[in-house]
Amino acid sequence: MKNSTYAACVAASALMFATPALADATADGIAKYREALAEGNPAELWEMRGEELWKEARGPKKATLEKCDLGQGPGVVKGAFVTLPRHFADTNRVQDLESRLLTCMETLQGIPADEVAKTPFGKGEQKNIEALVAWISAESRGMKFNLPMAHPEEKRMYEIGKRAFNYRGGTHDFGCVTCHGEDGKRIRLQDLPNLTKGPDAARGFGSWPAYRVSSGELWSMQRRLNDCFRQQRFPYPVYGSDVTIALSSYLGVTANGTGESIAPAIKR
Amino acid sequence: MNIRIRQGAVALAVLATLAAVAGCAGTGAATVTSADYDKDAAAVMAASFREQGIVKTDRLTQDEVMVACSKFGHSLDDDLRERFQAAALAEVKWPSDGKYIGDWKEGEKIAQSGRGLTWTDKADAANGGNCYNCHRITKKEISYGTIGPSLYQYGKVHGNTETTQKYVWAKIWNPNAYSACTNMPRFGTHGILDEKQIRHIVALLLDPKSPVNAE
Structure with missing residues (x-):
């Protein structure tokens, strides 16, 4: 089942670039893929769990996350996702959604942030993060990106992110820019957004977190960036590290005003 | 050229002074320059x-080429471009036995494989070439990327001459030899592929019997 859905997804990706010769060969796959999509995005399951987790008293302090400030005031979730990363006065840091959640989990619930950061994706508290980011992003679905840039630290992280995006290194001389610096390119059959400008940046950045059909998992933005760096043959980016936040700042600001968030999306 | 640079430098200095003055007149915060962000x-x-x-x-350690390509992208100035291309061509290691053509069937396997050198790969695993990720190569394989140009019928168009063989060899060994700051990895220079593997890929592209040219 999983394999056939995957094949259908690959086939559907092909449609966007299909030559007439390919169109016939992929038509069946596309029909199957549409059928699969019509059944609904499984990310909904993570969204429901995320909303429960937000309101559940947990951790050593047996507290909920309902006083967590995601930038719109304590407890305000609607619209928060499309303004992140942003600067927070209490931590004096620019934070993305996930590093901000770590702060809230530690301060409100007493769950140590560094332990969550060290937990592998898809395990323990990281599973809870996946559910939380699914729900929180869904609460901004259809809204345009609108990251603030007034604070000097926000501007600084954007500038660092831009440089990190263009940083070429490793065994293959790859950087983010290698695959995401031009219009209309693809890797194998997978189309690649040009993340250096809107509205492609909004389409790319605004899809994550996403449900991945190929693995049956909900991937957060941190996990998406982590796997990009793996494929670049770069070393392992530390969870919530400044390079990951700076990249999100660059992508988010580039997406500003040019498109709406559809996260959590469904991906091959 | 030198005069233009000097004029540019003067203009920048004037701008910097203006910015500094503006900073004094405003909040008093120091002006952050692009060089500060670089640091x-x-x-x-x-x-x-x-x-x-x-x-x-x-x-993460960058050589001079990586630093310049990160900064300027594909729009290097002509002096740097010529220097990088000459240096890349000079360091190409030519085949030890003078043979450029291997087995196209092995070349196809290497072109298909995207394995190697990530943190989930084993140290002793054979590296792939990742070629199909970016190039159309054979007619049969429809799952190809478009970051690089189509190589379908490459040998048919360019001929299986020694000149072409040498060009393809060098292009795979260090593609900066012909196009500084290309997106393509330096397969030979960085030891991603060995001499034998490169020979097989050259065969895939140039051997008249290879499906690249025969189909």
């Missing part, structure tokens, strides 16, 4: 990664 970015890169599996943090 901040370098510090963030150095602090944000750790080793995992076979991948150590020295992967």
